[in-house]
Amino acid sequence: MLLFASVADRAGTRRVELPYVAGDTVASIRARLLERFPQLAAAVPTLMYAINEEYARESDPVPAGATLAMIPPVSGG
Amino acid sequence: MLIRVTPDELDTAEAIQAAGSPAAGAINVFLGVVRDNNLGRRVQYLEYDAYPSMAEKVMRELAVEAKERFALEDCAVLHRTGRLEIGEASLLIAVSCGHRAASFEAGHWLVNEIKKKVPVWKKEVWEDGEAWVEGPESLGIQQAPASMR
Structure with a gap:
């Protein structure tokens, strides 16, 4: 799982390896992440997600070995 | 088509050259630059973070869509990362079109x-703190x- 910007700062890391369980979705992996980093819960309402560099929904299945990213509200430009 | 996320200074001349086309009658260049204030606070500098590979992928998808929508001849989209001082360019877009109107819209x-x-x-x-912009x-x-x- 890749973390960026405000989320990386809150977690104190930019990369987290998480165990994978068959049938995992973005939401189930996020729940596992929040157990380790409860301080990220406040960010959840505005978070977007990406699976292998494509925007994904919370309910989307995550393939084994996928790179999941948490995308806080973007502010490029 | 030139798409790039880079910590290096953005080169306007390079983008114009990349976006150019013999069929173009207009090249429109946009620069997003670092402003010294935001919402009433004095900004000292900006620090940009990125997911570079995904950012380039999304920028390319948008460039392809813009090319289709506005009948662009070609385009360049570059975003800089890292520490940027006041006045430096963070975003550079150059689009070429047959005629000017579509180039502004694109x-x-x-x-x-x-x-x-x-x-x-x-x-x-800021002088007394910092915050990620949403x-x-x-x-x-x-x-x-x-x-x-």
């Missing part, structure tokens, strides 16, 4: 879409309950 459309979708983040650093147009803010915006 540039405007691309900036707006980039601010919604491209995974890049800016942190404002873009009001970003998909993340748009999906949040109205009470949180």
Whole structure:
């Protein structure tokens, strides 16, 4: 799982390896992440997600070995 | 088509050359630059974070869509990362078209879409603190309950 910007700062890391369980979705992996980093819960309402560099929904299945990213509200430009 | 996320200074001449085409009658160049103030606070500098590979992918998808929508001849979209001082360019868009009107529209459309979708983040650093900016147009803010915006 890749973390960026405000989320990386809150977690104190930019990369987290998480165990994978068959049938995992973005939401189930996020729940596992929040157990380790409860301080990220406040960010959840505005978070977007990406699976292998494509925007994904919370309910989307995550393939084994996928790179999941948490995308806080973007502010490029 | 030139698409790049880079810590290096953005080169306007390179982008114009990349976006150029013999069939173009107009090349429109947009630069997003670092402003010394935001929401009443004095900004000292900005620090940009990015998910570079995904940012380039999303920028390319938007460039392809813009090319189709506005009948562009070609385009260049570059975003800089890392520490940027006041006045430095963070975003560079160059689009070429047969005629001028579509080039202005395409540039405007691309900036707006980039601010919604491209995974890049800016942190404002003030004299007495710092904060990550959450873009009001970003998909993340748009999906949040109205009470949180």
